[in-house]
Amino acid sequence: MDKTALFKITYGLYLAAVEYEGERCGCIINTASQATDTPCRILVTMQKRNHTTELVMRKKSMTVSALAISCPTEVIRHFGFQSGRDTDKFADTAYRTDGEGNPYIAEHVTAYYSCRVMQSIDLDTHMLFICDVEEAENLSAEAALTYGDYRAAKNGRVSEMPVESEKKTVKKYVCPICHYVYDGDIPFEDLPDSYVCPICKQPKSIFQMIEE
Numbered sequence: 001m002d003k004t005a006l007f008k009i010t011y012g013l014y015l016a017a018v019e020y021e022g023e024r025c026g027c028i029i030n031t032a033s034q035a036t037d038t039p040c041r042i043l044v045t046m047q048k049r050n051h052t053t054e055l056v057m058r059k060k061s062m063t064v065s066a067l068a069i070s071c072p073t074e075v076i077r078h079f080g081f082q083s084g085r086d087t088d089k090f091a092d093t094a095y096r097t098d099g100e101g102n103p104y105i106a107e108h109v110t111a112y113y114s115c116r117v118m119q120s121i122d123l124d125t126h127m128l129f130i131c132d133v134e135e136a137e138n139l140s141a142e143a144a145l146t147y148g149d150y151r152a153a154k155n156g157r158v159s160e161m162p163v164e165s166e167k168k169t170v171k172k173y174v175c176p177i178c179h180y181v182y183d184g185d186i187p188f189e190d191l192p193d194s195y196v197c198p199i200c201k202q203p204k205s206i207f208q209m210i211e212e
């Protein structure tokens with residue numbers, strides 16, 4: 001099976017966030033999608049190892065915010081490359097709360113949804129949460145960021161991506177499990193064999209080279 005074929009399923013990028021007994025946590029996810037319109041339900045899949053997932057399982061509610069096209073990659077790194085087990089990711093971040101006290105950021109996102117978990121399904125490595133959307137608000141008129149936009153952007157804001165005619169073919173190394181694209185300063189080939197995907201911890205050996 002060529003798992004890169006699955007890269008052609010399009011996704012957005014979201015911040016899922018929760019407050020449980022005074023602790024706030026949030027992580028970046030791409031696996032959110034609308035399931036039904038009436039009642040308004042969305043599906044959210046999150047790795048069990050994420051601290052956010054643990055808190056959502058306890059609280060049974062969360063916010064899901066659609067990142068805006070202008071969202072700086074630092075925001076994605078802040079919420080997606082470190083765990084709330086080690087740091088309070090909301091400590092220096094301005095945020096608002098929904099009716100359940102769950103945080104959401106008003107900057108760099110284009111809409112947010114306040115979600116109540118109606119069913120939790122154990123998918124071994126992940127939890128699938130089937131959620132009723134209880135509040136929804138547009139926070140800006142900006143377009144939502146897609147995972148494709150994020151993968152195409154190397155640094156800075158995705159809205160500063162080079163136009164088609166300026167693009168050069170570049171080699172990229174992609175984790176076939178979580179789609180993380182290596183973007184470190186050290187050439188991928190020079191990384192030690194002990195290198196693991198910073199998102200899903202898969203070994204360097206399974207990364208796939210693609211030319212874009």
Ligand SMILES: Cc1cc2nc3c(=O)[nH]c(=O)nc-3n(C[C@H](O)[C@H](O)[C@H](O)COP(=O)(O)O)c2cc1C
Pocket residue numbers: 013025026027028029030031045046047048049050051052053076077079080081082083084085150199
């Ligand atoms: C672009 C991007 C997409 C991600 N997509 C997901 C996802 O769909 N599901 C998931 O569980 N984690 C995803 N992650 C990983 C989590 O955001 C990351 O592991 C985070 O550090 C977990 O933080 P926590 O332990 O505070 O919850 C993604 C990260 C990035 C950078």
